[in-house]
Amino acid sequence: MHGEHTYEVTATWTGDLGSGTSGYRDYARAVTLEIEGKPAIHASADRPFRGDPAKWNPEDLLLAALAECHLLSYLHACVSEGVVVTRYSDTAVATMRLDGRGGGAFTEAVLRPRVVVAEPAMVDAAMRAHAQANAWCFIANSVAFPVRHEAEVTAE
Template sequence: MPRQHDYRTTVTWTGNTGAGTDSYRGYGREHEVRAEGPPPLAGTADPAFRGTADRWNPEQLLLASLAQCHMLTYLALCALAGVVVTGYTDEADGTMTEDGAGGGRFTEVVLRPRVEVASADDVERARRLHGEAHTKCFIANSVNFPVRHEPVMTVRGA
């Protein structure tokens, strides 16, 4: 029987400047995201939608969730396969396209993991494990747009 995992967050708008949403330009997009355990996350809208650049926006968080999920799944698969990863950095990019009617959607995300392995003998196996990580990533399996991977593999000390 499949296991079910439930998650809970609280999002509280903190951008009321005194007049609520009396006008589109008159209120702040600031908010806090909370969950039991971690510290609050300061959020806002993308600056293109009247947010500020000093807080996380939902689009960045979606991109970060995909990159985190892939990395965590990948590292677990490497550990189980005996591939020793000694470094991992991902500079991911996402594309969102507005539809002209006030909405929009992500059309693609590209993950660019730079993975360092301990042994040259593991480079190809480590590269192949990105495909398996993609098929097992909970977040990638939950989105309706392509998530591509362009890994770069290096060997520690090489």
């Protein structure tokens, strides 16, 4: 598949508590993310940045995008290699370092896919498919920090 794809999201701040941004503590970090035809996501900043810890934040969403992109790319790679995946879960972790000047950046993400395949003979190819999935993952190819994989594959 070649070409260019465009994505559009509307981010609306919903955290005006009555006086706008009159002070750092005078507004909520509430945001509604919307894409036509999809459920809205009610998001916020992370708790250390005065956000609502019950809502998704940008850091959560970035890590979720990496994990989901790898999962979908991996399933495609497995189909290409004749590997039948019957279960897949990932407990991904990312590290962000603040720079002390109000900014910061992610320094690394570690994906920890736990995969179950249909046959023991598929385990080696299933492990190799993670490298192909990483090469195909649009999100991993778009970030400026390493995305490592600590994969585990077992057979039913």
